[in-house]
Amino acid sequence: MNPSQGVILYGPPASGKDTVTSALTEMNPSYAQFARLKVGTGKSVGYRMGTADQLHELEAAGDVVYANVRYGNTYAIDRPGIDTAFAAGVPVVHLGQVDGIRALVDGYRADWSVVLLWCPRGVTERRSAGRGDSDTAARLAAWDATREDLDKNLGATWNLTVDTTASTPQDAARLIDQLLAQRAGAATA
Numbered sequence: 744m745n746p747s748q749g750v751i752l753y754g755p756p757a758s759g760k761d762t763v764t765s766a767l768t769e770m771n772p773s774y775a776q777f778a779r780l781k782v783g784t785g786k787s788v789g790y791r792m793g794t795a796d797q798l799h800e801l802e803a804a805g806d807v808v809y810a811n812v813r814y815g816n817t818y819a820i821d822r823p824g825i826d827t828a829f830a831a832g833v834p835v836v837h838l839g840q841v842d843g844i845r846a847l848v849d850g851y852r853a854d855w856s857v858v859l860l861w862c863p864r865g866v867t868e869r870r871s872a873g874r875g876d877s878d879t880a881a882r883l884a885a886w887d888a889t890r891e892d893l894d895k896n897l898g899a900t901w902n903l904t905v906d907t908t909a910s911t912p913q914d915a916a917r918l919i920d921q922l923l924a925q926r927a928g929a930a931t932a
Contacts, residue, residue, distance in 0.1 A: 747853045748923050749828075750774070750835045751844055754860035755889035756882035757870035759907035759915065760837040761789065763860060766916035773832035780824060783816025791824065809846035813839070814881055825851055833923070839889055841896040854930065856922050859901040860915070862908050864890075902926075 750767075752760045767774040781790035782798050801807050801821050810819040820836065820843070828834035838844055848855050862870070867886045871879040893899070903922050905915045 747829065748833055748927065749777075749825075749853045749855050750833065750919060750923070751838055751847060751855055751857045752835060752860055753838050753841070753844055753857065753901075754907075755839065755862070755864075755867055755886040757867040757874075757886075758860040758862045759905075759912060760860060762912045763905075763907070763915045763919070764835045764837070766912035767835060767919060770913070770916050770920060771833075774835055775828065775832050777820070777825065777828045777834040777836040779837075780819040780821055781816055782819070783814075785814065785816060790818075793819075808850040809838075809843045811840055811843060813885060814878060820847060820851075822851065829853065839885060839892075841892050841899050844899070854926060856902045856919070856926060857900070858919055858922075859904040860907050861904065862906070866908055 752763060754760060761776075764774070764776045768776070776789055778789055778791045780793045780798065780801070781787070782793050782795055798807070798810070798817060798819055801819065801823075806822040808820045808822055808825065810817055825834065836847060838847070844857055848857070864883065864886050868879060868883055871882045876882060903918060905918060907915065910918070
């Protein structure tokens with residue numbers, strides 16, 4: 744793999760971003776979920792918890808590549824965090840907004856492979872309830888926002904699209920790994 748390769752997984756809540764990332768990491772430990780900086784409360788697993796002051800310092804230094812607010816929290820992709828992730832291997836960044844994809848692809852120089860993970864709204868509802876989320880209604884609102892985001896950005900380009908109701912996480916991981924291998928081969932040809 745090219746050391747400057749990264750993966751962006753885009754999709755609505757419960758579309759399989761965490762599960763597919765776990766399958767990628769099991770298949771090849773070079774892959775690792777990028778832990779976004781989270782300012783707020785709630786789930787801390789998979790995030791670097793930070794303070795509003797830390798976020799303001801990053802913003803003042805021009806080191807916030809993208810930030811969004813959802814579920815009453817602020818989530819940021821910061822340049823120092825991405826630098827560290829690339830030094831460790833192949834970062835897998837989870838996003839739920841096309842604007843975030845654009846900001847990352849345009850704002851951080853790397854060979855990004857953009858993967859759309861998709862599942863129907865009812866599947867998000869069942870998966871969210873099944874994993875014990877206390878905010879399933881908010882996740883369904885986020886699913887609706889993701890659908891609107893896709894509809895507004897019909898020209899968005901995906902390097903790969905995976906229906907997570909039809910593919911196992913391991914199959915999705917293999918497809919993503921193959922995509923990165925093909926892109927690395929094309930870059931060296």
